[in-house]
Amino acid sequence: MIKIKISKTLEAKIRKGYPWVFKYQLENVVTEGSSSLAVIYDHKNRFLAIGLWDPDSDLCFRVLNLFEPKEINLDFFLQRFQKALLLRKDLNEQGTTGYRVLNGENDGFPGLIMDRYDKTWVIKVYTKSWFDYLDLMLEVIKSEKNVDQVVLRLARNLEKSSTYYFDGQVLFGPDPITPVRFRENNLNFQVDVINGQKTGFFLDQRDNRQQIRKISKGLSVLNVFSYTGGFSIYAISGGCRKIVEIDSNGLALKSSLQNKKLNFEESSNLEYQQIEGDAFQKLQELKSTNSQFDLVILDPPAFARKKKHRPQALRAYSRLVELGVQLVAPGGRLFSASCSVHISADDFYKAVNYGVASVQKQLTEISRTGHAIDHPIKFNELGYLKSVIGWVGDKK
Numbered sequence: 001m002i003k004i005k006i007s008k009t010l011e012a013k014i015r016k017g018y019p020w021v022f023k024y025q026l027e028n029v030v031t032e033g034s035s036s037l038a039v040i041y042d043h044k045n046r047f048l049a050i051g052l053w054d055p056d057s058d059l060c061f062r063v064l065n066l067f068e069p070k071e072i073n074l075d076f077f078l079q080r081f082q083k084a085l086l087l088r089k090d091l092n093e094q095g096t097t098g099y100r101v102l103n104g105e106n107d108g109f110p111g112l113i114m115d116r117y118d119k120t121w122v123i124k125v126y127t128k129s130w131f132d133y134l135d136l137m138l139e140v141i142k143s144e145k146n147v148d149q150v151v152l153r154l155a156r157n158l159e160k161s162s163t164y165y166f167d168g169q170v171l172f173g174p175d176p177i178t179p180v181r182f183r184e185n186n187l188n189f190q191v192d193v194i195n196g197q198k199t200g201f202f203l204d205q206r207d208n209r210q211q212i213r214k215i216s217k218g219l220s221v222l223n224v225f226s227y228t229g230g231f232s233i234y235a236i237s238g239g240c241r242k243i244v245e246i247d248s249n250g251l252a253l254k255s256s257l258q259n260k261k262l263n264f265e266e267s268s269n270l271e272y273q274q275i276e277g278d279a280f281q282k283l284q285e286l287k288s289t290n291s292q293f294d295l296v297i298l299d300p301p302a303f304a305r306k307k308k309h310r311p312q313a314l315r316a317y318s319r320l321v322e323l324g325v326q327l328v329a330p331g332g333r334l335f336s337a338s339c340s341v342h343i344s345a346d347d348f349y350k351a352v353n354y355g356v357a358s359v360q361k362q363l364t365e366i367s368r369t370g371h372a373i374d375h376p377i378k379f380n381e382l383g384y385l386k387s388v389i390g391w392v393g394d395k396k
Contacts, residue, residue, distance in 0.1 A: 002038040021061035052129035062110035095186030119148035149173035188262040213238035219294035229256025242271035283323035292329035321355030337387035365390040
């Protein structure tokens with residue numbers, strides 16, 4: 001097994017739960033080996049951690065277990081899997097069959113997430129180290145009932161790293177009937193688990209969508225970056241009178257329309273419109289026609305995929321809010337979210353308020369939200385989701 005050395009400073013961080021070692025932090029030369037595991041001994045030659053080893057990644061070591069050696073086998077993974085299921089046991093009783101089962105490092109599976117869409121389960125891996133353990137993970141999943149298929153999704157950097165595994169591969173069961181159907185808070189959705197973004201659906205916004213449903217009765221709603229219509233379906237379920245979706249992806253808009261048909265019969269009382277195109281441009285066009293909405297939802301993709309993107313990402317969040325808030329009708333509300341891990345919550349909220357203030361408006365916050373129960377966060381470095389909803393008024 002590969003043995004790595006790190007500084008005393010990093011040792012102290014790992015003792016407190018920090019989950020990673022990067023290549024530049026290594027203090028010894030590691031000879032190439034075929035093992036997907038490595039161990040760390042501290043400066044007194046005491047065992048500190050065992051973890052996944054990926055020599056081809058800058059993030060080369062991910063902690064699996066601290067302080068005591070463990071055999072990384074079926075029982076090791078099964079115990080953690082069952083603990084994760086217990087955390088999420090109430091979701092089924094809430095009419096939800098689509099949710100995150102394993103949230104990477106936060107559930108003890110570093111570099112791996114697992115999402116369930118009813119009887120179809122999707123594994124997404126972010127390090128090739130997991131290739132050696134996928135057979136074990138299949139056994140772990142099959143310990144649950146009602147598993148028809150298991151699908152593998154690969155992070156972009158892994159798509160050419162294996163001659164056997166590929167993105168969208170069915171690891172178990174027949175090919176899933178695409179799109180796969182599932183329920184969330186007693187609403188019906190369909191998802192493309194083979195080609196969709198992430199694992200096909202943004203499960204992390206479930207609680208925020210429920211919040212939108214509770215306040216939507218009688219409102220006109222603008223859903224920007226609508227993707228497959230999650231927020232729209234909840235708003236319609238909540239009784240909104242008008243919904244306008246904006247997204248640059250025509251296929252996503254078609255999927256949103258299908259999700260609408262899964263849940264509602266055609267209603268002459270609902271105004272429903274889809275706009276395909278760049279969100280910033282389309283918001284400007286709506287402003288030029290003096291369009292207004294009782295609720296504006298801004299849920300963009302991650303603007304900062306790397307730390308170096310932070311400055312322009314913060315400017316983009318402010319600009320997006322500046323455009324969106326001008327479309328909020330008097331007495332209306334704004335919902336704004338960020339899924340950028342490199343943007344802190346404090347910086348995001350400052351960017352939102354800066355965008356609001358730049359057009360002489362003010363936001364009276366109703367609530368701020370973070371991660372749902374199936375997306376637990378144990379490490380600050382992995383906290384990515386943050387959102388705010390508030391009343392919009394003129395600046396005094």
